Amino acid sequence: MDRQCRVFAAGRESAGNEEEEGLEVRTVNRLSPGNRVREVQVTGTAEVCCPADRASVRVSVGSSKESVSEVTASVSRRLEYILQAVRQHGVSDKDASVRSFLRREADQYHMGAEVVVTFSDFEKMEQACSVLLEKLDRSVCLGTPQFSHSAESLSQMRRRACVAAVENALQKAFEVSQLLGQTLGAPLVVREEETRERRNEEEEDGGRGQDAAPLPRLPCIPTITASSRVSVSFSLRDKSRKRL
Template sequence: MVILILFHSIGVAEKDTSVRRFLYREADKYHMDAEVLITFSDFEKMEQLRSVLLEKLAKTVCVGTPQSHYHSAECLRLMRFKATQLTIENAQQKACEVSQLLGQTLGHPLLVREEETRKWRNEDEEDGGRCQNASRLPHPSQIPTITVSSRVSVSFTFRDISKKKPQ
């Protein structure tokens, strides 16, 4: 099937595709319909393939909307780590500004504690955080995202810059 060659050319593995063929007779003609299901790990690649199919095959193809999407556990773990890391860097920057106001220099962190980490999908945000219609699908051109928020408590030492450093 030509479509499967197209799928493989953009990096869709054979294990991620499923094809069902329906053959039926109408008067003296035989018709074949095919249903192709693909599992994508890249939303942008899915959108690209969807556009190519609609452009090249026009009225001979019906391309459905994505049925479900999710972020892998590893992806979520990395997002949470990155959010926490950026939060700590932000806390350090603010502490540095405060230390300069006080005529001090910022020392080493004494304690870093993650207070809270939250994550939510872009659809949840549109519903005000209350996912009222869980079956609602994103607009085809909208890439599904997850937003991560992190709150940390960081304690730093301050050093007086007026004291001379020992030589």
Template structure:
């Protein structure tokens, strides 16, 4: 007479008040311990875990427009005048480690009644925000009203988004592994090697609207309206992980 399959189910909830590393947040966990006996099987047992995690990341890039415009009675005069200012802008960028690959320049010459006007726009991509602030200060001090420095537009690079998604997935797997280990200890079992890891769900959203409504989450006075806002993005991952399960009593056999 064959033994019927036996199953043991266990559930565990996230511990209240548990602190997570960095910006990670555990959403929930479901654990099942399954014992299967049947023809050709020697009682393979598994612990199946579903875990979630969230990871937040601020924008890592900023795009800024720098504009210079001048009007003169001749094309040569206006070209020379604007070119000097343009060269100063590019030199300030180079001195702060901004390469040609991170800058683009557009020129527009037109006639305004009796005068020629030349407008130049320089678009710069920054990955170091301190250098960006330094460049802004230098240009505003040296070129004064002849230069217009726009408000930086912050965004996430493709590399940053990819790394954030990976961190969320790895954190979800790590959370699941830790919980599975605790359940095994509780049941007097020993956690074996992973059998299957499956990412079941991924989500991501931008938090700039929530942060603006919060006014900084009560951490202090709200920044001035003209102060550049750095958006953050949150990526979440839900994974299902299966581990082999073995008795502690048989561990050393």
């Protein structure tokens, strides 16, 4: 039986903190001992960044009155205005949740309520918050936006990273085949070897000098970076070989 023949062309390249990428060119018996398939195996890596696409804002109101009906009416009017304002800025009812709590202390009834609103349009979020502060003034309290990633955006980011890694592997294999005087054939095996994700946050000082006047800090929009490493095998053909 013919002995399997292997030829290795090793190459390493690195940039920054990226992992080294390997290259292997070999002849293997994929079909039968007498029918050898020449192939090139390469790895490809890629990174894709994705900013947060959701933001939740907590809007709180409260009141103290001598009767339940008075305190309920006071809070309910402001709650209705809040819900109407966010609807006018593109928020659906399913993206706004309301909670309220009533308690009594001595002769006073205290009622607190909060609305948690989830925005997908950050510009409309800023506009809605400005309207609420302008119209309700001190009777409303707005929390700092809490940013997050939807499941759909994370899934799309992972797919984009994998596809980009395969594209990089394809480009590398094509250049190697040209160097070796071969024609790159069809892919034989595509395998995703590793996936990673990391969250990136901005620096605390925002790049401002120590002598600069203090300024209100804008909310930081976090991003997530997904990296993918794939291994791909392609068949090789001699350039001089005629196609059937």
